[in-house]
Amino acid sequence: MRLRLxxxxxxxxxxxxxxxxxxxxxxxGDAAASSLGTAVSEVATVxxxxxxxxxxxxxxxxxxxxxxxxxDALTKASQGLGSLNPPPEQDALxxxxxxxxxxxxxxxxxxxxxxxxxxxxxxxxxVKDLDDLGARLxxxxxxxx
Amino acid sequence: xxxxxxxxxxxxxxIGGFVDIGDLVTNALVGSRFGMSLAWVVLVGVLGxxxxxxxxxxxxxxSGRPTFDIVRERFGPKVGLLNLGGSMAVTLLTYIAEIGxxxxxxxxxxxxxxxxxxxxxxxxxxxxxxxAKFALLENVFGLLGLALIVFAVALxxxxxxxxxxxxxxxxxxxxxxxxxxxYAYFAVALFxxxxxxxxxxxxxxxxxxxxxxxxxxxxxxxxxFIGFPLGGLLSLAIAGVATVTLMPEGIEVExxxxxxxxxxxxxxxxxxxxxxxxxxxxxxGAACETGLSLGYxxxxxxxxxxxxxxxxxxxxxxxxxxxxxxxxxxxxLLTTIDxxxxxxxxxxxxxxxxxxxxxxxxxxxxxxxxxxxxTNGRLSNTxxxxxxxxxxxxxxxxxxxxxxxxxxxx
Numbered sequence: 316m317r318l319r320l321x322x323x324x325x326x327x328x329x330x331x332x333x334x335x336x337x338x339x340x341x342x343x344g345d346a347a348a349s350s351l352g353t354a355v356s357e358v359a360t361v362x363x364x365x366x367x368x369x370x371x372x373x374x375x376x377x378x379x380x381x382x383x384x385x386x387d388a389l390t391k392a393s394q395g396l397g398s399l400n401p402p403p404e405q406d407a408l409x410x411x412x413x414x415x416x417x418x419x420x421x422x423x424x425x426x427x428x429x430x431x432x433x434x435x436x437x438x439x440x441x442v443k444d445l446d447d448l449g450a451r452l453x454x455x456x457x458x459x460x
Numbered sequence: 461x462x463x464x465x466x467x468x469x470x471x472x473x474x475i476g477g478f479v480d481i482g483d484l485v486t487n488a489l490v491g492s493r494f495g496m497s498l499a500w501v502v503l504v505g506v507l508g509x510x511x512x513x514x515x516x517x518x519x520x521x522x523s524g525r526p527t528f529d530i531v532r533e534r535f536g537p538k539v540g541l542l543n544l545g546g547s548m549a550v551t552l553l554t555y556i557a558e559i560g561x562x563x564x565x566x567x568x569x570x571x572x573x574x575x576x577x578x579x580x581x582x583x584x585x586x587x588x589x590x591x592a593k594f595a596l597l598e599n600v601f602g603l604l605g606l607a608l609i610v611f612a613v614a615l616x617x618x619x620x621x622x623x624x625x626x627x628x629x630x631x632x633x634x635x636x637x638x639x640x641x642x643y644a645y646f647a648v649a650l651f652x653x654x655x656x657x658x659x660x661x662x663x664x665x666x667x668x669x670x671x672x673x674x675x676x677x678x679x680x681x682x683x684x685f686i687g688f689p690l691g692g693l694l695s696l697a698i699a700g701v702a703t704v705t706l707m708p709e710g711i712e713v714e715x716x717x718x719x720x721x722x723x724x725x726x727x728x729x730x731x732x733x734x735x736x737x738x739x740x741x742x743x744x745g746a747a748c749e750t751g752l753s754l755g756y757x758x759x760x761x762x763x764x765x766x767x768x769x770x771x772x773x774x775x776x777x778x779x780x781x782x783x784x785x786x787x788x789x790x791x792x793l794l795t796t797i798d799x800x801x802x803x804x805x806x807x808x809x810x811x812x813x814x815x816x817x818x819x820x821x822x823x824x825x826x827x828x829x830x831x832x833x834x835t836n837g838r839l840s841n842t843x844x845x846x847x848x849x850x851x852x853x854x855x856x857x858x859x860x861x862x863x864x865x866x867x868x869x870x
Contacts, residue, residue: 349869352712359709360718363725372728376571377736381717383573388714453710460637 337400344405346396347412348460353392354419355452357385361426362445368430369438375430382427389419408459415452422448463679469599470683471690477602478691479698480746481561482554482653482807484739485800487695488719490646491702492712494638499629499696501647504850505654506692510684511843512818515825515836516660517680520667522834527664529760530830531820544761546816548754551658553806555750556789559585560799561743564716569736575794582790585747589755589782594669594768601745607738612697614726620704628703645861645868648854649804652811654695655851660817661753665760669769674834701726715800755782804867811858814851822848 338346364381367373393416401409422444429437490498516527523530532540562585563577588597634643672680701722702713713719716739724732752768759766759778766778793799822844825836836844864870 345870352710355710356712356714359711360721363709363711363721367721367724373724373732374569374729377568377717377720377724377732379571380567381715381721384715384717449710 336398338402340402340404343399343401344408344459346399347405347408348456350392350396350416351412351452351456351459353388354416355449355456357389357423358419358445358449358452361385361423362442362449365426365430365438365442365445369435369442378430379427382423382430386420386423386427389416389423392416393420408455411455412459415448415455418448419452467679467682469603470679471687472603472606474602474683474687475606475690475694477598477605477742477745477749478688479605479608479694479742480554480656481557481743481799481803482656482810483695484561484698484716484719484742485713485803486646486649486653486807487698488702488706489713490650491699492706492718494634494643494646495703495707496625496629496696496699497632497634498643498647498650499699500632501650502654502692502695502699505651506689506695507843508651508847508850509655509659510688511840511847512655512821513660513663513688514681514684515840515844516664516821517667517672517684518677518834519821519824519831520664521672521674521677521680522831524668524671524673526661526668526756526760527821527824528661528757530824532761534824534827534830535820540761543816543820544757546813547657547661548757550656550806550809550813551661551750551753551757552785552788553802553809554656554658555747555754555785556792557799557803557806558743558747558750559786559789560793560802561716562740562747563793564799565736565739565743568717568720568739574799575796578790578793581747582786582793585744585751586783586786588744589748589751589786590772590779594666597745597748598666601741601748604741605738605745607734607741608694608698610723610727610731610734610738611694611701614723614731615697615700615704617726618701618704618722620700625700625703639865639870641861642865642868642870644857645865648811648858648861649807649868651850651854652809652814652858653807654692655814655818656807656810657813657817658750658753660821661757662749665753665756665767669767671769677834751782751785754785755779808858808862808867811854813855815848815855818851819848 361382364373364378368375368378396412396416422441425437426441426445429441487502519527519530528543531543559578559581560574562581563574566572566577566581567574634640667676667680698719705722705725706713706718711718711721720732720735720739723735755778756766758781759775764777765775767775772779824830825844826841828835
C-alpha cells in the first residue's frame with residue numbers, strides 16, 4: 316500500500332514538473348521583474364566592458380570570458396520567463412519583456428562578435444544601443460514589480 | 461630582529477590569506493545590491509573569527525595538540541563524529557568552490573574556458589599540497605594575496621563621497637528595491653563567509669605544524685589581532701568599490717569578472733591584472749588551506765599520522781584523503797556546475813555548521829586540565845558566549861532564509 320502511494324506521489328511529482336507553470340498575475344510580474352533585472356545587469360556589464368576595452372583599460376581575454384557569462388545569464392533569464400504561461404492580464408508585459416530580452420540577446424551577440432573581430436569602430440555604436448536598451452529595460456522592470 | 465621579521469611575515473600572510481572566493485563574491489555581490497548597509501556584518505564576523513582563532517591558537521600553545529584532536533578526546537567519538545561530519549561537508553564544499561575560483565581566475569587571464577582549467581588546477585593544488593613545505597605554501601600565497609590591496613587603492617582612486625559611504629554603513633538601511641528577508645539572507649551569508657570553519661581548522665593544525673608553545677602566544681596574537689582585521693578591511697574595500705561603481709549601474713555581481721570590474725574602472729589594465737593575480741593567490745591559498753583542513757581533521761579524528769612536518773610516506777592516509785577530496789572536487793566541477801553557485805552554497809552552509817565548530821572550541825578553551833594558565837579569561841568567555849548566541853541564530857536562520865528568498869533572488 317505504502318509502495319503504491321509513494322509511486323503515485325512520485326508519478327504526480329514528475330508529471331507536474333514537466334508541465335509549464337501558470338502563475339497568477341502578481342507572481343508572473345515578479346518573475347518578469349527578476350528576468351528584466353538580470354537583463355539590466357548584463358547589459359550594463361557589457362556596456363562597461365566595451366567602454367573599458369575601447370579605452371584600453373581592460374585586458375581582452377577578461378572581456379571575452381565575461382561576455383560568455385553575460386550571454387549565458389541572459390539566455391537563462393529569458394528562457395526562465397519564456398517557460399511560464401502568462402495570465403491573460405499580463406499579455407502586454409509578456410510581449411514587451413520578450414521583445415526586450417530578445418533585443419538584449421542580439422546586442423550581446425553583436426558585442427561578442429565585434430570583440431572577437433576586434434572591430435573597435437563598432438564598440439561605440441553598440442555601447443549607445445546598449446545604453447538605450449538598458450533604460451527601456453529598467454523602465455519595464457520598474458513597472459513590472 | 462628575526463622575531464620581528466617572523467611577526468611581520470605572519471601578519472602580512474594573515475592579511476593576504478584572509479580573503480577567499482566566498483569573501484570575494486559575497487562582499488562584491490552585497491556591495492552591488494545593498495551598498496555599505498551590511499558592512500556591520502563584516503565587522504561582527506571579523507571580531508568573531510578573531511575571538512575564536514585566538515582561542516584555538518591558545519589551545520594549541522597550551523597543549524601542543526590541534527583543537528579538534530582534543531574535541532574528540534574530551535567529548536567522545538560520537539560527538540566528535542557529528543562535529544567532523546558537519547564541518548567536513550562544509551569544508552569540502554568550500555574546497556570545491558576554491559578550486560573553481562582558481563579556474564575562473566585563469567579564465568579571466570586567458571579567456572580559455574574554466575572547465576578546461578579544472579583538471580590543471582586540481583592537479584596543481586594536489587602537487588603543491590603533496591610536495592611544498594608548509595611555511596612556503598602559507599607565506600607565498602598569503603603574500604601574493606596582498607595584491608588584493610588593489611581594491612583599497614581603487615576605492616581611494618574612485619574618490620567616493622566618504623560621508624555618504626559612512627552614512628550608508630552606519631544607518632544599516634536596505635535599498636527600497638530590496639526585501640528585509642533578502643537583507644537578512646545576505647547578512648547570514650556574509651557572516652558565514654567571514655567565519656568559515658576551515659579557517660580555525662587550518663589555524664589550529666597549522667600551529668602544531670609550526671610547533672607553537674606558550675612562547676608563541678604573542679606572535680599568534682599579533683597575527684590574529686592585526687592580520688585578520690586588516691584582512692577584513694580588504695573585504696570592506698571590495699564591497700566599497702562595488703557600491704560606488706556597480707550599484708548605480710544596476711550591475712548585480714554573479715561572476716568573478718564582475719568582482720574585478722570596479723578595479724578596471726578605477727585603475728585600468730594594470731590594476732585589473734593585479735586584481736586577477738590577487739584572485740588567483742587568494743583562491744589558490746584558500747584551496748591549499750581547505751584541502752589541508754580536510755586531511756588534518758579526518759586524520760586527527762581517526763588517529764592517523766598527519767601533517768606536512770612529516771614525509772608524505774609517513775602520513776600516507778592523510779595525503780590519500782587530500783588526493784580523494786581533490787579528485788572529488790574536480791569531478792563535481794566538471795559536471796559544469798557554476799563555481800560561483802557552489803561558493804554561494806558554501807558560505808550559507810558555513811553559517812549552518814558554525815556551532816559545530818565554535819562551541820567545542822569555547823568548551824575546550826575553558827578546560828583547565830588542557831589549558832592551565834592559558835584558560836579563557838572573563839573577556840574571552842563573555843565574547844565567546846555572545847558569539848555563540850549569534851552563531852546559533854545565524855545557523856538556524858540560514859536554510860529557511862535561503863529557501864524563502866530563493867537564494868537571495870527574490
